[in-house]
Amino acid sequence: MSAAPVPPIAAHQLLVFLLQVGVLLLLAIALGRLAARCGLPAIVGELSAGVLLGPSLFGWLAPGAAAWLLPSDPGQMHLLDAVGQIAVLLLVGLTGIEMDLPMIRRRGGTALRVSLAGLLVPLALGIGLGFPLAGLLGIGPADRRLFALFLGVAMCVSAVPVIAKTLMDMNLIHRDVGQLTLAAGMIDDTFGWLMLSVVSAMTVGGLSAGVFTHAVGGLLLVVLIALLVRRPVVHRALRLSGGSEERTVAMAAAMILLAAAGTQALGLEAVFGAYLCGLLIGSSGEFDRAGTASLRMVVLAVLAPVFFATAGLRIDLRALTEPTVLGAALIVLGVAVLGKFAGAYIGARLSRLSRWEALALGAGMNARGVIEVIVAMVGLRLGILDTRTYTIIVLVAVVTSVMAPPLLRLAMKRVDCTEEEERRLAAWGGAPARRSPERADP
Template sequence: MHLAAGPVAPLAAHDLMVFLLQVGLLLGLAVALGRLFTRLGLSAVVGELFVGVLLGPSLLGHLAPGFAEWLLPHDPARFHLLDAFGQVGVVLMVGVTGLQMDLGLVRRRGATAVRVSVPGILVPLGLGIGLAYLLPGSLLGSVSDRGTFALFVGVAMGVSAIPVIAKTLIELGLLHRNIGQLILCAVTVDDIVGWLLLSVVSAMATVGVSGGRVLHSIANLVVVVVLALVLRRVVTAAGRRIAAGRRIAAGPSVPAVLVGALVLAAAGTQALGLEAVFGAFLCGLALSGTPLADPERLAPVRTVVVSVLAPVFFATAGLRMDLTALGRPAVLAAGLAVLAVAIAGKFGGAYLGSRLSRMSHWEGLALGAGMNARGVIEVVVAMVGLKLGVLSQEMYTVVILVAIVTSLMAPPLLRRFMARIEETAEERLREQALTPGSVAVHL
């Protein structure tokens, strides 16, 4: 087999300099704006996305197009280098999210969480699919299949974002409340279902929607889930044997094993025609609660991912937004319609689930406010849709806008609704027992 015609030329000095400048500038601004938005009581993710808005076509590309083209050239070879850096970040970020999920909480409050989560997903999913068939054809991407486009929009409307919600609950001091615990549990179910749906819809966008191909994608999905369950059993059993003899050695080996496992799992699902992020999430979920996911050993990985890789990814995602597109009446009308459906669908679905569980009116509204925050997962869904050619640049901007607005809405609405719900003695005891180090999910 002929592997190469000759040695591969190294990256040009100018290209390397521009890439390093891009990463340094995006990271510095993402950290600064993330901290600023946190001080304002908002999510750091929104601040990080705004970095891309400032440096992308929305502002810098409009005010100084020459400098913007030099700093962030449209040449695919150059932009793909930055994009690859961001993709590694999102794979590890999603994997770390899975590692920190508390499956014990799902088991303890599973029935109520499912009753809340199922309508909380199905209602916005159905409304999103219906709305997508009414949107103008100009919002479809290069893969101009209306059915696949509608499914992608539906998935984007149905998901929630556990990192944003968990962070909001912690900052508002609501994690010890029964509603706070239930929101976290229901969104955990949402996350799992959301990644499953994204993986199936992505496979459909790649291989088409014929019955045989869809069944093949679902079969691959089942294989991946079974392998994850086997991995969890093997690691748990090995961890018990090691714990019976000696502690797992500390040091760089455990973080390296974790990162390697997440990346290889992502590569495996990508090879099967499923999304890479789904493999990383499922691997993290399989390893959660095992000795490998011990918070002390996970700390080095989490620090690098949360402090360096994730901010660059969100800033890169913001670079693809073009808010000037909202100046066109058709795009603005579509954006407002999608935003209204996303909010009404998630609020309505969560409220319906809460009432079916015999919860009060204010508890239902609080659940809706918490589960309405899309944040991280909606950004990933939008990036996948754009990459696969299902979403146009304008529709991508609309979906990211939904993620930003719903993440901004969560804190004030939660604060208002929770003030109407009386705190119980059990919740006060839980607050005393709950320390920052005991929080399972705090990405």
């Protein structure tokens, strides 16, 4: 706003932007509903909305119309991306708000062992796979190490929202295995955002020990700041806005966006700040969960579908017609599933759980859904992924999420209900305790 005022958005640009948001949202609602009816996670339908409008179908059948609605003009497409960014940051912030820290503490050691093994095995496998895969896909030698690192991170995340929804649908959320899966998934999430931040910093700063130290130092600094501002800033802000839902919603949104800007400014990832801020808000005694119910509803109903549809736009299924890419996709998928199962299994067996319980944990934590899509979008934004590798990673997210329910059902058949579990189930009326909208937790 310095000297000359900025010209406003031109009429045509505004028209295209509104059409993009409206059409993507409408299609995402319709396909999300269809997916839910077929017993699939809503995110599968929402991604499909973008896939249909993207180069895979609409851009291929009607290139002229597609170029009009989704031109390759950054000034135009960034308007849509800006809405998507707000959406994803609020979504991740809400994930943080809804973390159940006391539950994680209760499940303590076992959850940590399952989580760490479930992180480290796929991380190692992912990094190990990354180098030959980069060669196979013709990624330049300079970028291979970064790609391998990123693939490792992408392999090891778990999607708490999809897991929670699946567990609730299957009435497993109050069983020991269900709670362990959730707790381990939540720890996974936290580490996932941490590692993504480090990779992000190394993309910008270069792959050196110095940058790594710097990034880890930055993360520690951020966590320290978070602990320091927790009481004087977050608690006070929430107390000041307490009592009025309107103020609580606005304050939570403002804090999440500012925290995201903070980590972004430090060269870490914006999502990490949003997540951490959500944790601080959710664990504050001043915070009333009902206060953000409407924010949650609008983010889940309107913003998340728009984000996932825009994420779908970047997918090009035609890439899979290339045998190398299809082969790479199958290998990545296989390694991702194997790594997560093996890791969770090892962690569970080390904690003296039964074989079937260990397999059930693996089946649950294997679902990567929402989180992996967000990670893939970050990879695309950082330039680590191209359309082919992005398509592969989103596919892994979708397939692992779709796999979870049948595998869980299979494993849980062999796990007997303990007495304590039966008491807990009876206390919750044997039915899902939480209200279960179509997507459940973000």
